[in-house]
Amino acid sequence: MSLARRFLYLQLAVVVLVVVVVSLILFAQARDALVARAEGMTRAVSTTLVDDPFVRDAVRSPDPHAALQPLTDRLLADTELDFVTIMAPDGTRWTHPVAAEVGEQYRGDRSHALAGQTWTSTEHGDLGPSVRTIAPVRDDDGTVVALVATGVLLDAVSEQALGQLPAVLLVGALLLAASSTVAALMARYLGAVTHGWGPEELAQVHALHDAVLNEATEGLLLVDAGQVRVVNARARELLGLPAAEPGAADPTALPVPSLGLPGALEAVLLSGAAVQEQWFVVGERTLIVSTLPARGGPARRGMVVILRDHTEIxxxxxxxxxxxxxxxxxxxxxxxxxxxxxxxxxxxxxxxxxxxxxxxxxxxxxxxxxxxxxxxxxxxxxxxxxxxxxxxxxxxxxxxxxxxxxxxxxxxxxxxxxxxxxxxxxxxxxxxxxxxxxxxxxxxxxxxxxxxxxxxxxxxxxxxxxxxxxxxxxxxxxxxxxxxxxxxxxxxxxxxxxxxxxxxxxxxxxxxxxxxxxxxxxxxxxxxxxxxxxxxxxxxxxx
The missing domain is CATH 3.30.565.10 (Histidine kinase-like ATPase, C-terminal domain)
Structure with missing residues (x-):
C-alpha cells in the first residue's frame, strides 16, 4: 500500500473517531443542559408555590384537593412540568396528574423537605424517573403544614435531547466532510510527490541513492537556482570541499559562490547551460565537466553536473x-x-x-x-x-x-x-x-x-x-x-x-x-x- 493511501486511511480513521467523540460530547452537553434547565424550572415553580398565600390557605381548608387540583392542572398545561404534587406532611397526595393517585402515598424522599429544605434530586416515581424538587409549606409560626413536589420526566428530557440530535449529527457530518476533504487532498499531494510508493520502497530508493552517490567513481552534483542540492563524496574530493561528518546530513542548499571554485567553472554552474566535456583546472586537478538538465517528472529540476578527474591522464x-x-x-x-x-x-x-x-x-x-x-x-x-x-x-x-x-x-x-x-x-x-x-x-x-x-x-x-x-x-x-x-x-x-x-x-x-x-x-x-x-x-x- 502506498504511503499516500496509508496516510489517507489513517487520517480518515482519526477523523471518524474525532467526529464520533465530538458528537457524543455535544449530545451529552445538550442533555446535561436540558437536565439543568429542568432542575431550575422545578425549583422555581416549587419555591413559588410554597410562598403562594392561596396554597397556604388551601392546605388548611377542609378539602385541599378541591382547591389545589385546578391550580396544578393549570400549571401543567402552562409549563413543561410533568407533575405537580401537593401533599400532606405524611406524604398523602392532595393533587396528582393521575386522578387515581390522589390520596395515595408520595413515592420519594421527603426528609429534606420536612427538615425545612428545598431539595432537588432525580428519583423514580409512579410516572417513571424524573428530575424533581420538593419544598416545605410553612404556616406563620414556621411549622411544616404541607409539601410541594414538581418534576419533569427524564423521558421528556431525552426526547428533547434527541430532538437536538439532527443538529449535532449535521455538525459532525460537516466536520467529517471537511476533514475528509483535507485528508484526501493531502494524500493526493503526498502520492504525487512520492510517486505512489510505499515507505519500504522509499527507504530502498533512499538507500540506493546513497549507495550510487557515495560509491560512484565520478563526482556528481545537483545544482538548482545557484544552489548545490546534492553532492557526493567524490565531488567533494575533486573540488577540494570538506568531507561531510559521519552521521551528519548534507546541507539542503549550498550556494555555488561559497564553494571557492575557479571563475570559469562557477560561471558554468550558475548559468544552468548544458555543456559537454569542458576542461577546468581546480587546484592541482584537471577536471572534465559535463552538465545536463535534471528532470523530476515533467518539470526540470536544475541540472546534473558530472566531474571526471583527468589529472593523471x-x-x-x-x-x-x-x-x-x-x-x-x-x-x-x-x-x-x-x-x-x-x-x-x-x-x-x-x-x-x-x-x-x-x-x-x-x-x-x-x-x-x-x-x-x-x-x-x-x-x-x-x-x-x-x-x-x-x-x-x-x-x-x-x-x-x-x-x-x-x-x-x-x-x-x-x-x-x-x-x-x-x-x-x-x-x-x-x-x-x-x-x-x-x-x-x-x-x-x-x-x-x-x-x-x-x-x-x-x-x-x-x-x-x-x-x-x-x-x-x-x-x-x-x-x-x-x-x-x-x-x-x-x-x-x-x-x-x-x-x-x-x-x-x-x-x-x-x-x-x-x-x-x-x-x-x-x-x-x-x-x-x-x-x-x-x-x-x-x-x-x-x-
Whole structure:
C-alpha cells in the first residue's frame, strides 16, 4: 500500500473517531443542559408555590384537593412540568396528574423537605424517573403544614435531547466532510510527490541513492537556482570541499559562490547551460565537466553536473608527448649521424683520409660543445637532454635552435616530467611555426633561460622564453589559444590543440605565470617563482 493511501486511511480513521467523540460530547452537553434547565424550572415553580398565600390557605381548608387540583392542572398545561404534587406532611397526595393517585402515598424522599429544605434530586416515581424538587409549606409560626413536589420526566428530557440530535449529527457530518476533504487532498499531494510508493520502497530508493552517490567513481552534483542540492563524496574530493561528518546530513542548499571554485567553472554552474566535456583546472586537478538538465517528472529540476578527474591522464599525455619528442630527436640525430658517417666513409674510399678525419673531428667537437655547454650551464640534466634532442630535431627540419642559458641560473622548481612537458611543447610549437613560415629567410627558434624578478613581492624567479620566426598567434584567438583543441595549424590528425593546454595546466599547477606576445613571431615567457631557500642572500637584507 502506498504511503499516500496509508496516510489517507489513517487520517480518515482519526477523523471518524474525532467526529464520533465530538458528537457524543455535544449530545451529552445538550442533555446535561436540558437536565439543568429542568432542575431550575422545578425549583422555581416549587419555591413559588410554597410562598403562594392561596396554597397556604388551601392546605388548611377542609378539602385541599378541591382547591389545589385546578391550580396544578393549570400549571401543567402552562409549563413543561410533568407533575405537580401537593401533599400532606405524611406524604398523602392532595393533587396528582393521575386522578387515581390522589390520596395515595408520595413515592420519594421527603426528609429534606420536612427538615425545612428545598431539595432537588432525580428519583423514580409512579410516572417513571424524573428530575424533581420538593419544598416545605410553612404556616406563620414556621411549622411544616404541607409539601410541594414538581418534576419533569427524564423521558421528556431525552426526547428533547434527541430532538437536538439532527443538529449535532449535521455538525459532525460537516466536520467529517471537511476533514475528509483535507485528508484526501493531502494524500493526493503526498502520492504525487512520492510517486505512489510505499515507505519500504522509499527507504530502498533512499538507500540506493546513497549507495550510487557515495560509491560512484565520478563526482556528481545537483545544482538548482545557484544552489548545490546534492553532492557526493567524490565531488567533494575533486573540488577540494570538506568531507561531510559521519552521521551528519548534507546541507539542503549550498550556494555555488561559497564553494571557492575557479571563475570559469562557477560561471558554468550558475548559468544552468548544458555543456559537454569542458576542461577546468581546480587546484592541482584537471577536471572534465559535463552538465545536463535534471528532470523530476515533467518539470526540470536544475541540472546534473558530472566531474571526471583527468589529472593523471593529462600528465601521462604530457609524458607520452615528451617521450615522442625525445624519440623524434633521437631519430633525427641518428639520421644526421648516418649522413655524416656516409660522408666520412666516402672520403675514406676516395683516399682522402685527412679530410675525413678533419670532418669527423669538427662534427664531434660541435656536438660535444653543445652538450657540454648545456650541461655546464643547466643544473637540470633532464632539461639539458631535452634541449640537445630538440636541437637535432630542429636542425633536421631546417630550423636553427639557439639556446641561451644565463650562467648560475638555479634549477627550475618544477618536477622533471612537468618541466619536460612545459618546455618540450613550447619548443615543438615554435619549431613547427618557424618551419612553416615560408617568408622567413632563416628559420630560428630562440630559447632563453635566465633569472628574473617575480611579480609583486614574490622575490626572484626563473624565466623561460621561447621565441620563433613564425607568423605569430592570431590576435582574434585571445585566451582561447590555451583551450583544448585550439590550434593555429591546418586541420590534421586527431590530437591537435593539446600542447598549449598542457602547458597551461603545468603553469597553473605549480603557481607559475605565462605570457604570450607577437614580436616578429610568437614569444612565450614562463615565469616560475623560486622558493625562498633557493634565492641568493643579499648582504644586509634579512633572509
Amino acid at each position: 593529462s600528465r601521462l599525455s604530457g609524458q607520452l608527448r615528451t617521450a615522442t619528442t625525445l624519440a623524434a630527436g633521437l631519430r633525427a640525430q641518428t639520421h644526421e649521424h648516418a649522413n655524416r658517417m656516409h660522408t666520412v666513409v666516402s672520403l675514406l674510399e676516395l683516399g682522402r683520409a685527412g679530410e675525413a678525419l678533419d670532418f669527423a673531428s669538427a662534427d664531434m667537437a660541435r656536438a660535444h660543445s653543445l652538450s657540454e655547454d648545456l650541461v655546464a650551464r643547466l643544473d637540470d640534466p633532464f632539461l639539458a637532454a631535452l634541449l640537445v634532442g630538440k636541437t637535432a630535431a630542429a636542425h633536421e627540419r631546417g630550423v636553427e635552435l639557439v639556446v641561451d642559458v644565463e650562467a648560475g641560473v638555479p634549477r627550475i622548481p618544477i618536477p622533471p616530467a612537468d618541466l619536460v612537458t612545459l618546455v618540450g611543447n613550447l619548443v615543438d610549437n615554435a619549431v613547427e611555426a618557424a618551419a612553416a613560415n615560408a617568408a622567413a629567410v632563416r628559420p630560428v627558434v630562440e630559447v632563453e633561460i635566465a633569472r628574473t624578478d617575480a611579480a609583486g613581492d614574490a622575490g626572484e624567479a626563473v624565466a623561460v622564453t621561447v621565441a620563433d620566426t613564425g607568423m605569430g598567434v592570431p590576435e582574434e584567438l585571445g585566451r582561447a589559444v590555451w583551450d583544448l583543441g585550439t590550434t593555429t595549424k591546418d586541420a590534421g590528425p586527431e590530437g591537435r590543440g593539446v600542447g598549449l593546454h598542457l602547458v597551461r595546466e603545468v603553469v597553473e599547477r605549480w603557481g607559475a605565470r605565462i605570457e604570450q606576445t607577437n614580436d616578429g613571431g610568437a614569444v612565450f615567457t614562463v615565469t616560475v617563482p623560486l622558493p625562498a631557500a633557493e634565492r641568493p642572500r643579499v648582504p644586509g637584507v634579512p633572509a
